[in-house]
Amino acid sequence: MADGAQTQQAWDRAGILSLFDPSTGTLDRRVLADEALYRLEMERIFARGWNFICHDSQIPEPGDYVVNYIGEDQVICARDEEGQVHVLLNTCRHRGNALCRAEQGRAKSFVCSYHGWNYALDGKLIGVPGQKAYYRDDLDRTRLGLHKARAENYLGFWFATLDPEAPRLRDYLGDVGRTGLGMICAHGEVEVVDGIQKNVIACNWKIAVDNLFDWYHVPYSHGSANTAGFLDIARILHPKNQMVMLGEYGHAIGGPGIPKELQAQIDGMSDAEREAASRAQADTGLRIRPRAAVELMGPTGVRSMGHPNIFPNLWITLGGLQMCLRLPRGPNHTELWWYTFVPKGAPAEFRRRVVRQAAHVFGPAGLLEQDDGENWSQSTRASHGAVSRRLGHHISMGLGHDEARPAGDGSGAYVESVIGEHGQRWLYRAWTEWMAAADWAELEANHSRPPLGTV
């Protein structure tokens, strides 16, 4: 069986909703292992939601393209001669061959390597060898263009969905998703450094996602980084100043937050004073944002120094320097794609330093990701044992002890407290709702709005 997974029953609505109990924080381990659930995720989460595809800086010129994924559907994102961006399924309409084999590049059109069908940058079928001689002109090329996803851009970040019923990207992101992307752009325009780092970890994609809200593991899992002097955990953890933001459709941000009183002092500072204050305490991981950042992140978001996840699988790291896609590859494997950002036009030496630092923290050579990957793999593996898979995961930290308050335009809420597991619970609650809904109409009618009051 593919990927060593177990096939379970066909899942109905009640069965899916029973997989996570938000009132106790109990997660059924089959969520991390079941093949049928995984197949359903491809349809109900990835094909339905908005997926990050690329940043504007990766495709600046006509003909530029990158290849990415919507779940396991491979897509080409290409800029045409008029500058329009198209996201096209990378599968020939003749016999399904992949058209584009390079990860990125510049092209005039995409020619299939099997029989030579030729597609324009906007997906139109413009050439068929033997159209007259073999097909006897009996082929309607207008119906055989590449399948097109809906593509929209926010702040230079291109997303795509395969569901015509999905809301507009801006509405999908809501306050919390927009805060997350705003975090990357808070200090000015950015560009992606060439060379996306890609590696595979033997874990379910969701355990890699839920870990990004998990500040509980940091002192223990990453103790060796502390011992080696690579990281001063006590300085970056801020365990009592944690702020979790909960957004519609499952977006969330978890990690340290700037307390309101401190933010009130920051509000009175000029941008130059903010930069100087950031430099003075660089080892805390807090970089105070410029005044204009409030436009992008809102008055609550601007206090967040945590990790955003744009549902389902786009992680933005601390400070917005890096981004990681957690691409599912079967229930037991996840491909991680690491993007590093630098200020637009940054000098080569600065880029080199940023890349070096980034590569040493996350990605295949990253000290922290090696710690994390081991734990994720073993948690995934132990979801398959005949008896161990019947035991739940206990995600109950802070449950019933904290208050959620409204954030931003009302599409988000926030919780300020000590380290807890509110972000993880929000993720799995959203996951069950996405999975239980047959279509967007059902999801809109039944999904949880960000909570207010005791959480």
Ligand code: FES
């Ligand atoms: S599969 Fe592409 S041309 Fe035949």
Ligand SMILES: [Fe+2]
């Ligand atoms: Fe970690």
